[in-house]
Amino acid sequence: MPQIKIPAVYYRGGTSKGIIFKRTDLPEAAQQPGEARDKILLRVLGSPDPYKQQIDGLGNASSSTSKALILDKSDQPGHDVDYLFGQVSIDKPFVDWSGNCGNMTAAVGAFAVSQGLVDKSKIPSDGICTVKIWQNNIGKTIIAHVPMQNGEVLETGDFELDGVAFPAAEVVIEFLDPADGEGSMFPTGNIVDELDIPGIGRLKATLINAGIPTVFVNAADIGYTATELQADINGDADKLAFFEKLRAYGALKMGLIGNLEEAETRQHTPKIAFVAPPADYTASSGKAVQAADIDLLVRALSMGKLHHAMMGTASVAIATAAAVPGTLVNLAAGGGEREAVRFGHPSGTLRVGAAAELSDGQWTAKKAVMSRSARVIMEGWVRVPEDCF
CATH class of the missing domain: 3.10.310.10 (Diaminopimelate Epimerase; Chain A, domain 1)
Structure with missing residues (x-):
């Protein structure tokens, strides 16, 4: 069988790395949740790998680097982009869709701006572009403040983040109503x-x-x-x-x-x-x-x-x-x-x-x-x- 090509961007977000897709760029069978989508993401990252190295894919054999994101223009009122996150298992054939990745959220706003998912009228030539993100896994709003320069996302800068070797531009992220969508903030009703x-x-x-x-x-x-x-x-x-x-x-x-x-x-x-x-x-x-x-x-x-x-x-x-x-x-x-x-x-x-x-x-x-x-x-x-x- 021949190989197929899927448009994608490989990002570092915070102290993680992952591959980001526009939903509409995925093969038609993978544009909806299901087995085809999971199998493609597993293969992209190089999983499941019994050697636990992900040599035949983009994963780097750690939970921080075995991540896949799917973005789309948002259907939610007042939001710019829908963000779906998959944590791809390294040695087992499954993708966990049960939660968000906060580190990779830093890349979501930047990807949305550079890939045309944010209305051009909202994007300043210089300054900060405020991107309103709907996090599909947990049903919550996240706001990313993306720095801009000369009409493009600014990635370089002097902001240092422990766990990342080189400085870059700072992205401030606000997690609104951060209880994760599966019940009350303290599910048992107790703080201890x-x-x-x-x-x-x-x-x-x-x-x-x-x-x-x-x-x-x-x-x-x-x-x-x-x-x-x-x-x-x-x-x-x-x-x-x-x-x-x-x-x-x-x-x-x-x-x-x-x-x-x-x-x-x-x-x-x-x-x-x-x-x-x-x-x-x-x-x-x-x-x-x-x-x-x-x-x-x-x-x-x-x-x-x-x-x-x-x-x-x-x-x-x-x-x-x-x-x-x-x-x-x-x-x-x-x-x-x-x-x-x-x-x-x-x-x-x-x-x-x-x-x-x-x-x-x-x-x-x-x-x-x-x-x-x-x-x-x-x-x-x-x-x-x-x-x-």
């Missing part, structure tokens, strides 16, 4: 729950739907410090199995799955993270992070591995949980009321903001805000065998 896990015992946990469903536990309660780097965890199958067990029981408690077995096919959500008060540590780049410069420490796992930095959506969860007095995240940051935190992650630090309010006994968040950057790495056509779908 107890998970009763066979073989582990009872663990305090904050279970939150904000940005992405996330299970937070105290690092000290599970024998960690939250200063760990990827090498401390990712090469140990027993440690990874331990965190997956925590994640599965958290998902069950949150009502995201009906039984523990379902967690295996829902790897993208929820995330599992552990927190601790500030401490000195050395980031993966060799940079010294001082306790005095951060509010708390956070480590999070994505698709079964400790993340090299921090997922954008998990950053929203961190900011929102920190804004609610009494959550494990808030207590690790020192407690009290706060609208922003700077947390330490394996690659360095990140500042995120959110405002939460208590109304009729329910906590809600109006928005969460963070800065990211994005850059086109390559554009053109990606090729896949005609018989792959």
Whole structure:
């Protein structure tokens, strides 16, 4: 069978990389959800790969780089672009559509502007183009503030993001009403729950739907410090199995799955993270992070591995949980009321903001805000065998 060519752009967004398509550029069979779409995206990224390397595709063998986005002009009133995100499994034949990717959101606005998905009358020659995004996975609005210069998206600049080697132009992202669309912000009604896990015992946990469903536990309660780097965890199958067990029981408690077995096919959500008060540590780049410069420490796992930095959506969860007095995240940051935190992650630090309010006994968040950057790495056509779908 010959190969077919599909127009695509390969982007870095935040601390992630992914391939972005316009929906109308996909083969007709893949323009709607279903098996054909999933098979094409799997083949594009090089999955499933029993060697877990994605050598025969654009994936780079990590959850941060095995991502696919599909964009279209929005059908939602007042929005510019519809954004659908697929987390492509590396070694298994499935695409997880259950959540958003906050890092790649930084690339969505830029792609929408440069690919003609935003009305030209809204695009300034110089300054900031405000792109209103409808996030289809979770049914939420995101606003990206895209820098422009001489009528084109500005990608270069001096904004530095820990976890990315080179500076770029800053893209400010607002996640409006960031509870992730699968129920209340705290699905159990509690800001702290107890998970009763066979073989582990009872663990305090904050279970939150904000940005992405996330299970937070105290690092000290599970024998960690939250200063760990990827090498401390990712090469140990027993440690990874331990965190997956925590994640599965958290998902069950949150009502995201009906039984523990379902967690295996829902790897993208929820995330599992552990927190601790500030401490000195050395980031993966060799940079010294001082306790005095951060509010708390956070480590999070994505698709079964400790993340090299921090997922954008998990950053929203961190900011929102920190804004609610009494959550494990808030207590690790020192407690009290706060609208922003700077947390330490394996690659360095990140500042995120959110405002939460208590109304009729329910906590809600109006928005969460963070800065990211994005850059086109390559554009053109990606090729896949005609018989792959």
